[in-house]
Each structure stands twice: as structure tokens, then as C-alpha cells.
Amino acid sequence: MYSVTGEASSVPLRRPTLCGVCRYHQGGETEQLLEKHRDHEARLREALEVADQYARKTQSQVDNSRERVASALSSRDRAIAKLQAVNDLHVVGPSGACSCGVKRNCRTAEVLYDRWLQGMIGRADARGNDAP
Numbered sequence: 001m002y003s004v005t006g007e008a009s010s011v012p013l014r015r016p017t018l019c020g021v022c023r024y025h026q027g028g029e030t031e032q033l034l035e036k037h038r039d040h041e042a043r044l045r046e047a048l049e050v051a052d053q054y055a056r057k058t059q060s061q062v063d064n065s066r067e068r069v070a071s072a073l074s075s076r077d078r079a080i081a082k083l084q085a086v087n088d089l090h091v092v093g094p095s096g097a098c099s100c101g102v103k104r105n106c107r108t109a110e111v112l113y114d115r116w117l118q119g120m121i122g123r124a125d126a127r128g129n130d131a132p
Contacts, residue, residue, distance in 0.1 A: 080124040087112045087121055 090109040091099040098106035112118070 084121050
């Protein structure tokens with residue numbers, strides 16, 4: 001047995017399964033072959049148009065998603081910058097007094113000293129985000 005390239009192969013070449021329309025196109029008459037090619041061209045053009053519409057729709061969704069992610073990241077960065085500005089105004093000293101003037105138990109400092117929030121502020125500082 002031989003492959004399409006003419007090399008020896010143990011896998012037999014098989015004709016592809018044909019649909020009813022393609023079976024109709026079998027034969028060697030010139031007019032029949034021309035009709036087959038016209039029909040196939042029309043089907044391929046239709047499939048190409050569907051694929052092109054799908055690609056445009058998908059690209060639009062990708063662009064929309066990118067815009068939404070960029071907006072969300074920008075909002076996050078602005079919020080963290082504001083929290084950093086508040087954080088800078090509430091530094092608790094060794095005596096427990098806050099730099100805002102509260103002698104003990106500054107409730108704002110308690111919120112800001114949350115480990116997760118301090119991590120977010122630290123990462124923002126590392127990225128170079130400044131308060132607006």
C-alpha cells in the first residue's frame with residue numbers, strides 16, 4: 001500500500017465519506033464537474049462568512065473583556081492609593097497613640113492594619129502606585 005506522497009504505508013488510503021450532494025457530483029462529465037466546483041465554492045464561501053462573523057463577534061468580546069479588566073485594575077489601583085494616603089495618616093507608635101491624634105485604639109488604624117490590606121498596599125508601593 002502507498003500513502004498520498006507515494007511512500008510505502010501499512011495504512012490503506014480510503015475515500016472520504018461523501019454526503020448526498022457530493023455523491024450527486026460524482027462523474028467525469030465536464031458540466032457535472034463544473035457544477036460540483038461551483039456548488040463547493042458557494043458552500044465554502046458561506047462557511048467562510050459564518051466563520052468570519054464568529055471571529056468578529058469573538059474579537060469584540062475579547063476587546064470588551066480587556067476594557068473591563070483594565071477598568072477594574074485601574075479602579076483597584078485608585079482605591080489602594082486612597083487607602084495608602086489614609087494609611088500614611090494613621091501610624092500607631094510604640095505608646096499606642098496614633099499619628100492622627102487619637103491616644104489609644106484608633107479605629108481607622110485597626111482597619112488599616114489588616115494583614116491582607118497591608119499586603120495590598122505594600123504590593124501597590126512596590127509597583128510604584130502613588131496616591132492621586
